Amino acid sequence: MPSSPAAPKAASSTTSMFSRSTTVTATIGAPRQIVWALLTDSARFPQWNSTVTSIDGPIELGSKLKLRVPISKRTFTPKVTTFDAPAAMTWRDGAKPMFWGVRDFTLAEIGLNSTQFTMTETVRGLMLPVAARSLPDFRPVFDRYVLDLQAAATARLEAQR
Numbered sequence: 001m002p003s004s005p006a007a008p009k010a011a012s013s014t015t016s017m018f019s020r021s022t023t024v025t026a027t028i029g030a031p032r033q034i035v036w037a038l039l040t041d042s043a044r045f046p047q048w049n050s051t052v053t054s055i056d057g058p059i060e061l062g063s064k065l066k067l068r069v070p071i072s073k074r075t076f077t078p079k080v081t082t083f084d085a086p087a088a089m090t091w092r093d094g095a096k097p098m099f100w101g102v103r104d105f106t107l108a109e110i111g112l113n114s115t116q117f118t119m120t121e122t123v124r125g126l127m128l129p130v131a132a133r134s135l136p137d138f139r140p141v142f143d144r145y146v147l148d149l150q151a152a153a154t155a156r157l158e159a160q161r
């Protein structure tokens with residue numbers, strides 16, 4: 001029987017003049033290999049994650065992705081700059097020093113069928129004071145993301161039994 005995941009902490013944000021970070025952390029009731037498999041399968045990503053419309057390109061080191069999300073008409077093109085399976089991954093997008101974003105994913109095994117998942121996105125740059133007015137509040141999106149991930153990971157674990 002999978003361990004009961006704790007309710008995720010609500011996503012939080014910190015803001016300064018030239019930086020804004022949003023973080024969410026949750027205990028997922030599944031081994032980190034299952035969580036990692038979900039996070040790195042671009043073709044199936046939108047099937048479990050309601051915060052993503054599509055991802056084109058393989059999620060692997062050095063890959064440039066085409067990411068579409070329901071809250072924006074823009075296509076984001078992050079590059080996978082860190083890929084340490086099944087523990088950590090980083091996506092980067094934008095142009096320093098004007099405006100860029102970094103999304104870090106970390107997975108820590110905390111038991112046989114339990115993973116601590118943390119996702120942090122930091123946007124920075126000289127243009128942030130101007131761009132900040134047009135950026136959405138990422139906290140509700142991050143909260144939904146982690147709930148979707150919990151549901152998908154525990155369903156996959158149950159399907160493997």
